Amino acid sequence: MDLDIIHVQHPLSSIYTAEAEPCVLALGFFDGVHLGHQELINLAKRIAKQQDLKLAVMTFFPHPKQIIGNDQTPQTYITPLEQKAKLMQDLGVDTLIVVNFDSAFANLSPSDFIEDYLCGFKCKHAVAGFDFRYGHKGEGNMETLKIEGKRFFEVTEMKKFEIDHEKVSSTKLRVLIAKGRFADIPSYLGSYFESQGTIDSEDNQHVIVTLSEAFLTPPPGVYLIEINTEGNVHEGIAHQIMDGSVQGSWHLHFNDSLHLKGKKIHIKWKSECIKKSKQMKDRRAKTIVKVQAF
Template sequence: MYLTHCPDFSLPQPEPCVIAMGFFDGVHIGHQQVIATAKKIAEKRKVKLAVMTFFPHPKEVLSHGKARMAYLTPIETKGENFARLGVDKLYVIKFDMNFAELSPKEFINKYVVGLGAVHVVAGFDFTYGYRGQGNMETISADGNGCFQVTTVSKLEHGGRKISSTLIRELLSKGDVGDIAPYLGDFYETRGEVLLYSRSQKRGSLKAEISTYPYYTLPADGFYEIEAHVENHVYHGVSHVRSKRGGSITMEIELFYLRKNIRDWTIKIKWLNRLSESKKVKMKAN
């Protein structure tokens, strides 16, 4: 359910629920912990489990478009991940300047109490309301005791905080092989096959991919990838290159693929970065 803060918009009928709140970009291990905690509470209280998230990212709005976000996942992919985690309802609030002007108490009364929350779960660093003045220490008072609150503590791996920011940093360096312990899986992008050509050797296929919006490609270089097309999995190599003007191209070569996949949606999992020598060796195998 998409919610917009404006005078003529009315909320859906409230229903008792546990709400997990956050931006949840990437739905990484930390986010999954928030949702798993909320799910246990919802099951115990025999109510629905809801997730509340926001779009676009507050940094983009509050900077008036000057700070461009490198999103990890679009809303649609988030929704699929939430469904796999057992979420019953997804509320997506449009983050605009009208919404940003809400005081912490106004936000809680309208969008938390107003949606029937009996319990709220969020990470320790979650903030809300005007200039992020509300936090997990103020949320109970802002809700006037209408719901209970559980705060999920910081999670770390290898001495580093699990966060979307860290995953973006790893992508920017091309360190895709280091992402899985933080994300819970290899990083994934989706796109559409544009131009392609075939090689007689092993029936491999080379293609240019148009990546869908709100994904972030790794740094320029060659990568070992796993491509998912219509319930089939193919292994291959991807070459990411930046062009003048800021555009990025992605070309892939998939091995042992004989189908025509033009205009198909392709899901790519980024396994490892390849040196030039490793790329040549992989193609030879």
């Protein structure tokens, strides 16, 4: 079954609420859809099955910090909406509700958020993490959600999700990506960090990659990568171009010709930084790729 994606903004139109079906609603930003997020959504999924309800997820875009934080620079993401939606579908979510987080929505009181959005989408059981906040200045928390929401729906709070006594969080993943520690990421994300690319042309010497500044990108370094093209896995090496010509440009080096001009590829960043060596010189790049992270 395909995922139903609903984009809404404040004030919420009755067009959306009129078509809403009773649901279990998982709440959060879910950047990365890491193992903690997956545990929360699977918890909501089990409740939905027990209560014979639809499974919905409510998320927000852009990140609240971009609207209410002191730093007004564009927010970067581990998983932009397109990839986030794909992961939600893979987890068995029926409906993804994407709320446009603007200043009007940010000023919504906690009680109005509950009545307008949770009740509006016919939430019968809300599921969120212990640190979930909502409403103006984040005044709403899990305790207020339980108190104010009890007239309308049940509430389940997921406790802190830890691995080796460390909280699994999007912040942790951001730190790992910023340090180029890609080998550690599957322990928290459940998979490798990925970028998406479109192959522009072929070249006998190297692969040129341009990563979008809108999303998280690796720090300068040399990395082991992997791409999957039509069921064929190709391992390669990536390193950043440091000649100052184009910021964010990378070289990808493969042993095989890909012959995939114009097609999109997914790049998995697999290793820690490695030193440039004779291996780098021996690898001949076969494809020029322009990549946009997702």
